[in-house]
Amino acid sequence: MRNVEPDESDQHLQPDEQVVAQAHETAQAHETAQAHETAQAHGTIILDTPACTSCMLCVRECPVWCIELSSHTEQIDEPGSRRPRSVAVLDTFTIDWGLCMFCGICVEVCPFDALAWSPALQPSASAKSDLVAGIDALSIDR
Amino acid sequence: MGTILGTMALIRRYRVPGMPHLRAHVADLGLACCAVEFVAAVSRGLLVPEPTEDASAAVGPEADQQTVDVLIVSGTLTHALEPALLRVWEGLTQPRAALAFGACTISGGPYWDSYAVAPGIDHAIPVTRYVPGCPPRPEALIEALAGLAESSVTAGKAS
Ligand code: SF4
Numbered sequence: 001m002r003n004v005e006p007d008e009s010d011q012h013l014q015p016d017e018q019v020v021a022q023a024h025e026t027a028q029a030h031e032t033a034q035a036h037e038t039a040q041a042h043g044t045i046i047l048d049t050p051a052c053t054s055c056m057l058c059v060r061e062c063p064v065w066c067i068e069l070s071s072h073t074e075q076i077d078e079p080g081s082r083r084p085r086s087v088a089v090l091d092t093f094t095i096d097w098g099l100c101m102f103c104g105i106c107v108e109v110c111p112f113d114a115l116a117w118s119p120a121l122q123p124s125a126s127a128k129s130d131l132v133a134g135i136d137a138l139s140i141d142r
Numbered sequence: 143m144g145t146i147l148g149t150m151a152l153i154r155r156y157r158v159p160g161m162p163h164l165r166a167h168v169a170d171l172g173l174a175c176c177a178v179e180f181v182a183a184v185s186r187g188l189l190v191p192e193p194t195e196d197a198s199a200a201v202g203p204e205a206d207q208q209t210v211d212v213l214i215v216s217g218t219l220t221h222a223l224e225p226a227l228l229r230v231w232e233g234l235t236q237p238r239a240a241l242a243f244g245a246c247t248i249s250g251g252p253y254w255d256s257y258a259v260a261p262g263i264d265h266a267i268p269v270t271r272y273v274p275g276c277p278p279r280p281e282a283l284i285e286a287l288a289g290l291a292e293s294s295v296t297a298g299k300a301s
């Protein structure tokens with residue numbers, strides 16, 4: 001980052017207060033932008049499991065086919081309703097980080113906002129199989 | 143082309159600040175987009191180029207025994223380049239470890255279905271650590287090297 005304080009060799013200069021104030025402002029804006037950028041960093045993707053309807057859109061839109069999911073259908077018979085409703089219940093959901101391009105298409109395509117970016121760094125692993133993340137790993141709020 | 147890549151000329155060596163017993167060898171093999179992140183890591187000082195002359199002399203043979211030679215492979219490895227990668231790997235002294243940097247080196251990445259691309263560099267050489275990303279961030283490289291440093295300390299040596 002730019003040092004806005006005049007250093008010793010500059011001390012013979014009379015700093016223009018307005019210029020110094022402006023420089024401080026610029027530095028602060030830069031810092032805020034950097035913090036914003038870090039918070040927005042596309043580090044990894046997280047899953048809001050209850051929001052996922054197992055609609056398969058992300059699975060089919062992923063360019064490298066690195067998402068897999070399985071689900072089953074349950075009948076919900078609510079008192080007063082004319083007939084039972086069928087709902088899909090998510091059983092498994094995995095993303096293979098060893099294949100993922102971190103392109104965000106799955107995040108964009110999900111109609112239920114069940115997938116979201118997290119700024120956390122996706123860590124390395126000593127085995128390829130450890131890069132396949134299931135519901136537990138994906139649900140961690142990072 | 144194979145003979146050119148078979149020489150060690152395309153290997154660049156780096157020291158990792160804070161991890162004195164790691165010496166990173168960066169293979170410019172199958173150079174692709176991931177290499178840009180190396181430039182970023184070097185320009186941030188996360189990796190420091192090793193002086194080419196007297197490097198081993200300055201470190202000495204004893205210290206050298208504890209040094210783990212880390213081969214960092216980034217980019218898309220085609221089947222045609224596999225023998226070259228193997229030759230580079232065999233040219234490294236033990237203990238050594240290979241780091242797969244990026245989706246292409248782990249699984250073929252976006253080209254996993256290509257007839258010409260290896261489904262990961264572990265098709266050709268043993269890999270100690272896999273770094274996800276397309277490309278991974280420079281911080282991911284340091285995280286992986288730290289993980290490698292830890293495991294090499296606990297294991298006594300790498301493969
Ligand atoms: S970020 Fe892209 S490559 Fe990764 S899971 Fe989502 S759609 Fe697939």
Ligand code: SF4
Pocket residue numbers: 051052053054055056057058059069109110111112113114115
């Ligand atoms: S697109 Fe969203 S709701 Fe549909 S399966 Fe994927 S994560 Fe679940």
Ligand code: SF4
Pocket residue numbers: 174175176177216217218243244245246247251252275276277278
């Ligand atoms: S992993 Fe992605 S960024 Fe790296 S070389 Fe392959 S395609 Fe390029």
